[in-house]
Amino acid sequence: MRPTQPENEALGYSDTPVLPESGYTVHDGRRPQPPVIQSPAGGVPSDAIVLFGGDSLDAWQQKRDNSDCAWNLVDGEMEVKPGTGDIISRQHFGDCQVHVEFASPKEVLKKGQGRGNSGIFLMGLYEVQVLDNYENPTYPDGTVGGLYGQTPPLVNPMRAPGEWNQFDIFWSAPRFENGSYLLAPRITVMLNGVVLHHAMRLQGPTQHKVLAQVTEHGPTGPLQLQDHGDLVRFRNIWVRELPPILP
Numbered sequence: 494m495r496p497t498q499p500e501n502e503a504l505g506y507s508d509t510p511v512l513p514e515s516g517y518t519v520h521d522g523r524r525p526q527p528p529v530i531q532s533p534a535g536g537v538p539s540d541a542i543v544l545f546g547g548d549s550l551d552a553w554q555q556k557r558d559n560s561d562c563a564w565n566l567v568d569g570e571m572e573v574k575p576g577t578g579d580i581i582s583r584q585h586f587g588d589c590q591v592h593v594e595f596a597s598p599k600e601v602l603k604k605g606q607g608r609g610n611s612g613i614f615l616m617g618l619y620e621v622q623v624l625d626n627y628e629n630p631t632y633p634d635g636t637v638g639g640l641y642g643q644t645p646p647l648v649n650p651m652r653a654p655g656e657w658n659q660f661d662i663f664w665s666a667p668r669f670e671n672g673s674y675l676l677a678p679r680i681t682v683m684l685n686g687v688v689l690h691h692a693m694r695l696q697g698p699t700q701h702k703v704l705a706q707v708t709e710h711g712p713t714g715p716l717q718l719q720d721h722g723d724l725v726r727f728r729n730i731w732v733r734e735l736p737p738i739l740p
Contacts, residue, residue, distance in 0.1 A: 514739065537731050541592075544582050544716065545571055545730040553580045556617070556717060564720075570596075571727045573611060573720050581617055581715035582732075590733040591615070591662040591716065596726045597625035599655030605631045609654070610721035612641065615664045616714025618698035621682055623725060626651045638682055638689040641699050646682070646689035657728070659685055665692075665738050669709045676738065 505522025517524050531539040537546075544552045547569035553562035556579040563577040597609025609625030620641040624631065626649050633645035638660070652658050661683040668676040682690040697705035718727065 537592075537729070538733060541731040541733050542584065543731045544584075545727065547728060552583055553718075554583055555579075556581045567726075569728065571730075573718075573723060573725050575720060575722045575724070577720055579614075579717055579719050581717045583715070584732075585713040585715050586616070586664075586732055586734060587666040587713045588735040588737045589664050590735060591660070591664065592729065592731050593660045593662070593727060594657050594729045595623055595660070596657045597627075597654050598724045601625070601654050604629055606635060608723070609725055610719075610723050611725040612699075612717075612719035612721070613660065613662070614699070614717035614719070615662070615678075615680070616666060616710070617717040618708075618710065618714060619664075619678060619680070619695055620699035620719075621660065621662060621680070623719070625654055627653050638684045640680065640682075640690065640693065640695060642701060642703075643696055643699075643705060644690065644693055646684070648687060648689065650685045650687045652685065663735075666712060668712075668737075672707070672709055674707055679738075 506520040507518060509519035511518050528540070537543060550562040550564065550566055550571065554560060555563055555577065562580050564574045564580060565572040591613070593613055595611070601608060606624065608629050609623070611623035612620045613623060614620050622635055622637055622639040622641045624635065624637045626637040633639065634642055636645055636649055637651050638646035663681040665679040667674055667678040678695045679692050680690055680695065681688070681692055695705070697707045699705065716732065
């Protein structure tokens, strides 16, 4: 039998079971309505925080000394300035959706890890690899889209040198209890519309040539882009903050 309907069925039901944790009933019309946002095709959602839209580097600073961003701004694109070091966003984030577009140098000079190398670090600690792996194999956990030093991507959809690639990353920040994970960091990564990792658990912050370890830190951190000495370009970088996942 269908539950008794209120005067207007669109408003929901009040005689249904209570959902765990939320305190609302099934089909509860009293729950807050989802905010209406605008999301134009190929554009930026209206609730996104734009970190780079092509006209300013003001949202970024140098990681090593917090000085103004020293990377190059060329024709609406942000380009690594080798030797200046990594940059971090001035704003810090916890759970979030991240959109980043990048292009490796059109001129190919090296191979392996020496070709279009950079990285995207969530909270300044957990790296998603940026690398030109178009017809350029390397060790699997260092492939483009890999969780560097931990987990290779499922596939390699990298486009040719000089062409633009699009990362969409969904990040769940870790929670800690007595120096251990109460909730481990997890990440979903898409490159050019293809899933590379789905709700993948990370062992800890990114390391090179050693095992990652659980390292307790605060609930938020900056988005970080790596200067690895290659002229990698970035554009259209934005973040949407997400509610934290419950343990």
